[in-house]
Amino acid sequence: MSGKKAPWRSGCPINAALEIFGDRWSLLIIRDLMFRGRRTYREFLASEEGIATNILASRLKSLKASGIITTRPDPVDGRKQIYALTKKGLDLAPILVGFMEWASRYEKTSMPLTLLRRMKEEAGKLVEDVERQ
Amino acid sequence: MSGKKAPWRSGCPINAALEIFGDRWSLLIIRDLMFRGRRTYREFLASEEGIATNILASRLKSLKASGIITTRPDPVDGRKQIYALTKKGLDLAPILVGFMEWASRYEKTSMPLTLLRRMKEEAGKLVEDVERQ
Numbered sequence: 001m002s003g004k005k006a007p008w009r010s011g012c013p014i015n016a017a018l019e020i021f022g023d024r025w026s027l028l029i030i031r032d033l034m035f036r037g038r039r040t041y042r043e044f045l046a047s048e049e050g051i052a053t054n055i056l057a058s059r060l061k062s063l064k065a066s067g068i069i070t071t072r073p074d075p076v077d078g079r080k081q082i083y084a085l086t087k088k089g090l091d092l093a094p095i096l097v098g099f100m101e102w103a104s105r106y107e108k109t110s111m112p113l114t115l116l117r118r119m120k121e122e123a124g125k126l127v128e129d130v131e132r133q
Numbered sequence: 134m135s136g137k138k139a140p141w142r143s144g145c146p147i148n149a150a151l152e153i154f155g156d157r158w159s160l161l162i163i164r165d166l167m168f169r170g171r172r173t174y175r176e177f178l179a180s181e182e183g184i185a186t187n188i189l190a191s192r193l194k195s196l197k198a199s200g201i202i203t204t205r206p207d208p209v210d211g212r213k214q215i216y217a218l219t220k221k222g223l224d225l226a227p228i229l230v231g232f233m234e235w236a237s238r239y240e241k242t243s244m245p246l247t248l249l250r251r252m253k254e255e256a257g258k259l260v261e262d263v264e265r266q
Contacts, residue, residue: 010181011243013236014164014229018157020240024148031147048143067239088239095235096147098228103146106200106221107153110144 020066025051026059027099030092033069033085035119040080068092093123153199158184159192160232163225166202166218168252173213201225226256 008016021027032038032047044056051059060083063069068089074080097120104111141149154160165171165180177189184192193216196202201222207213230253237244 008240008242009183012164012181013233013240013242013244013249015157015161015182016240016242017232017236018160020236021157023156024151024154027151028148031145048145049148050142091235091238095228095231098231099150100146102224102228103150103153105224107141107146107149109141109146109149111146116146 020068022062025055026063027092027096029056029059029063030068030085030089031096033083034090034093034096035122039082039084040074041083044083063089097123153201155195158188159196160225160229162189162192162196163201163218163222164229166216167223167226167229168255172215172217173207174216177216196222230256 008019028047028049028051029044032044038044038047041056041060044060045051045053060069064071066088067086069083070086071081071083074082100111100116100119103109104116141152161180161182161184162177165177171177171180174189174193177193178184178186193202197204199221200219202216203219204214204216207215233244233249233252236242237249
């Protein structure tokens, strides 16, 4: 918990979390970083949901301001940024896995159950790795 | 998984879940039903985040269409509706608990850790109860 003044509409932590994400695009960027190995603006832009470039730019800025992602210059081309999740961002893994499990059970999606199990294991390992640090 | 054609922007289950919620207000209504014992339009409207009445009406309609909530007439006043979560709605408990834990750890919120633990237990029980049915 940070010491800064709470800017939220209420003291409820669920509300605080939802205000940070604002809309679904932020969580899809986190998905791309966490499970799909995407790390650049161009890679996020290529996601099949078709995020608009202005929305992507604003969500990246706000995720960075919230301390969920960091950036560093690409060692090969210093004009490009490489994005990565912080510990705060990696700690969202159980929520993303929760959404995966819920939607795989109730909605028509393309994720085979074997892949879901593998991603769940991977997310578990991510969280363990982070907790060991 | 339902047999109907997938209307989503991609086959990813995380995306499907986020498209259903669209924005944070839907998950706050689910929070009110799950953890705060709220069951009527008037009670949802009174939430401290200040949901607008037109947004509340549209989100209730869409949650019902998605099979996440049901309604029945109030036995005392048949013009009013009583709202309840379905099994599909109750199965969102781990995600809401995930958001609570994450935001309690990283953001300034008003939830004491003892209350968080109690809500986590309650959510666990909710899920168990549902699974026994």
